[in-house]
Amino acid sequence: xxxxxxxxxxASRWERRLQKELMSLMKEPPPGVxxxxxxxxxxxxxxxxxxxxxxxxxxxxxxxxxxxxxSPKYPFDSPEVTFIGSNIPVHPxxxxxxxxxxxxxxxxxxxxxxxxxxxxxxVSMLSSCKEKKRPPDNSFYVKTCNKNPKKTKWWYHxxxx
Amino acid sequence: xxxxxxxxPSKSGREKxxxxxxxxxxxxxxxxxLDTAKxxxxxxxxxxxxxxxxxxxLDTRPTRQVCPVCKAAISEDKVIPLYGRxxxxxxxxxxxVPPRPPGQRTEPENNGGFPGFGFGDGGFHMSxxxxxxxxxFVTSSFNFGDHHHQRxxxxxxxxxxxxxxxxxVSKIFLWVAAIFIMWLxxx
Numbered sequence: 001x002x003x004x005x006x007x008x009x010x011a012s013r014w015e016r017r018l019q020k021e022l023m024s025l026m027k028e029p030p031p032g033v034x035x036x037x038x039x040x041x042x043x044x045x046x047x048x049x050x051x052x053x054x055x056x057x058x059x060x061x062x063x064x065x066x067x068x069x070x071s072p073k074y075p076f077d078s079p080e081v082t083f084i085g086s087n088i089p090v091h092p093x094x095x096x097x098x099x100x101x102x103x104x105x106x107x108x109x110x111x112x113x114x115x116x117x118x119x120x121x122x123v124s125m126l127s128s129c130k131e132k133k134r135p136p137d138n139s140f141y142v143k144t145c146n147k148n149p150k151k152t153k154w155w156y157h158x159x160x161x
Numbered sequence: 162x163x164x165x166x167x168x169x170p171s172k173s174g175r176e177k178x179x180x181x182x183x184x185x186x187x188x189x190x191x192x193x194x195l196d197t198a199k200x201x202x203x204x205x206x207x208x209x210x211x212x213x214x215x216x217x218x219l220d221t222r223p224t225r226q227v228c229p230v231c232k233a234a235i236s237e238d239k240v241i242p243l244y245g246r247x248x249x250x251x252x253x254x255x256x257x258v259p260p261r262p263p264g265q266r267t268e269p270e271n272n273g274g275f276p277g278f279g280f281g282d283g284g285f286h287m288s289x290x291x292x293x294x295x296x297x298f299v300t301s302s303f304n305f306g307d308h309h310h311q312r313x314x315x316x317x318x319x320x321x322x323x324x325x326x327x328x329x330v331s332k333i334f335l336w337v338a339a340i341f342i343m344w345l346x347x348x
Contacts, residue, residue, distance in 0.1 A: 013194050013196070016194070016195070016196060017193075017194050017195050017196075020195045021195070075193060075194075076217055076218055076221045077221075110227070110229040110230070110232070111192070111193040111214070111218055111229045112192040112193065112208075112229035112230045113229075
């Protein structure tokens with residue numbers, strides 16, 4: 001018997017939910033998305049997702065890596081999602097350290113969202129980009145921010161991209 | 162739901178997906194833990210959750226309680242529990258969660274058919290409020306007593322007809338009322 005800590009699924013349900021998400025992401029991934037299943041199996045709280053820029057967009061032909069970290073409070077608490085690796089997309093909402101300014105990753109998170117829906121949002125955020133550029137406050141932010149993007153007080157002001 | 166509870170203990174996180182039973186089960190998956198909903202509740206916007214899961218979510222953001230699926234406003238007293246036939250087992254270890262809110266049920270209305278013909282069955286009375294209190298009182302009593310003896314029920318216009326047909330009686334009562342008021346003044 002496990003008691004319920006505030007804000008947690010108990011460990012077995014946490015595991016089952018992530019296990020189910022992993023299965024469905026491997027079986028029916030959004031276009032251009034591929035999860036590293038072996039790594040995720042090893043450690044369910046840390047996933048790497050490979051993502052290809054969609055055809056016909058500014059990111060066509062590029063590939064990126066996303067990292068998902070799940071706290072024990074997942075899915076009540078959003079996952080920590082950052083771009084990692086050598087190629088960080090140049091996008092007005094993506095900082096050069098890989099942090100992403102996307103409301104569903106903090107304020108607008110809901111436990112009915114999933115890795116799959118987050119991936120889809122990020123693909124679509126990249127796809128709707130009209131001009132490749134870094135956020136205007138990139139250099140300042142990257143110098144001063146916390147390692148965890150969820151510690152940043154994001155200001156969501158631009159719905160267009 | 163019955164199938165799910167029978168298969169419960171042997172189920173693991175990974176089962177043969179795509180089988181017909183699996184597809185059926187998924188319709189009743191909790192939107193939070195993605196398992197078949199336990200102690201199922203449904204929100205007013207129609208989304209299904211385990212009660213413990215939903216309760217935890219409501220607890221996570223007490224100031225901004227929204228449906229995880231559609232972001233409609235949601236609250237503890239506006240969810241409806243679902244009672245299936247095979248859902249009586251109570252072996253959930255998450256016992257610190259407050260009990261699932263009860264269903265709200267009202268007795269069906271005992272309605273005797275078309276309302277216009279319902280005079281006889283349940284003490285219909287009509288009070289006729291013209292003028293001062295005593296007058297209204299007396300008239301309504303008259304109306305009540307009258308209803309069984311002289312006139313068969315005809316419908317809603319009855320109270321009106323009474324005034325037209327009995328000006329004499331009305332006059333008497335008007336006088337009675339006047340005398341009553343005078344008496345009140347002098348007493």
